[in-house]
Amino acid sequence: MYYPDHDPRFPVGSGPGQAPAAAPAPAPTWGPASARWTSPLGGRFGAFAIAKIVALLVGYFAALVLALMVVSFFRDGFSATALIILVLLGSSAVMGIGMWAFVVSPLGGRWDLIGWRPPARSMWNLLWQIPAVIVTALIVQILVIAPFASEEPAQGSIEDMLVGTSLPVVAIGVILICGVVPVWEELFFRGVVFGVIRTRLGRWGGAALAGCVFAFVHLVAVGFPYLAVIGVCLCIMAEWYRSVVPGMILHSVNNALVAVTLLTAAGAG
Template identity: 25%
Template sequence: MTILSRRHIERNGELLISTEHFGLALFGSQFLAAAATILFVVWGIGWQTHPNPAVFENWTGTSWHFYVDNFISEIGLGLTVFTIVWLRDATWESLGVRRPNLSIPSILVAVATAYIVLHFLIGPVSLSLWKYCLSFFGINLTQGYGDVDPLQWEVWSLRQAAGQIGVWGAALFVFCVGVLVPVFEELFFRGLILTALLERTSAWGALVSQAFLFAALHIDFIRLPYLIALGLILGYLVKRTSSLVPAVLLHILVNVISLTSVID
């Protein structure tokens, strides 16, 4: 009997997540996210068939809109997880929403060590590797960025967004992108995706696969090696501790420190 012919299969007491239900849940949640994004854009430029060109240009030139659109998509990832749990293809505990099997001091040391490695080793190496590739192939990516260095474009964009939304808006921005986004992404990638892969392939195959999927979602070639390494470390923390808690803490730490250092 194939996996898709049943709602789920139990293996050693654990529920095997249905590929069929996962596809439907992901499609449905991202469809809702796309619809919400469209409504957000239409509301911003006015409910007109032919909006004022000046209004449309101002809308497309505002940096924070891009991050709102992305945040809506991240909510869609969280909705996918909620749907899978609602369909009873998995439980919150089976997805890692439980106490870690390590002590609190051990978790804090692991999270701090992982952040230091990411920030002082993997980050600089990733940027240097990208610069070397650009130089080796003679690629010029300055077109479309104006006077902004493409390697610093995201930093510039975040500063622009912070300047457009004020102090309280920036605080809300840090909360949404720095705290909520990591929670949604960890539930989806290290909770749902990693759990499903571990039930279908080897541990290393599952860790590598979810890391590459995590990096691909961000569509950021400049930070691609860094994102893959981050995905591997987050996945390993979940596998080692049998909990999403350490990965969520590390992910929040990475995002919040990056944001506050940019928009301060």
């Protein structure tokens, strides 16, 4: 006997006279890039996540200071460059662990929710955006700092820091500064901090405040204008691209230029 609901032309449960079967929910993906990047980090969840990550980082620095105090009892002196490498390497590891434990894991392992996703626009735009951002930051830095600059700039600090440091150690430091630090800084400052602030202040207010936070935590008072402009522009880029990946590239290029400038100055001195 013929049963219409068993007609092979129709899926099971969706034959003539029956309601069509519900379409299966799409599986989570790493995008799509064209979708609007909306932050899930508002409210208490985002605030507590940032607090936990910062507490974890403070704990690392406290442990590092304690370890250095112990080492100082057994040997005199410690390479400043080696200390910087410990700070950079340890901070990168701690921030990665913190963001996974307190942000990404509770969100189901979705790194795309904090901006690690394919850009929604062509990254060829970086060819003009990178020089435009860096030149703008330099102009602001000059306009703000020039009236207060000393006529006799301090010299010797970079040379003193590099004394007794081998070339491989310097190379490791440069790799960390240019290749590793920009990744976690963009995920944290643009993906997490900017994501949380943006839910309260909107994209422009969030970019301004998150950019200033980015500049402040670097603890370089003389470079605050430059860092603030870079931070704000990176937030705007994250919003424009719906991704932090292009910002990682700009961040890496900027760090590389700073590193080359400092090393060149040290060599000339």
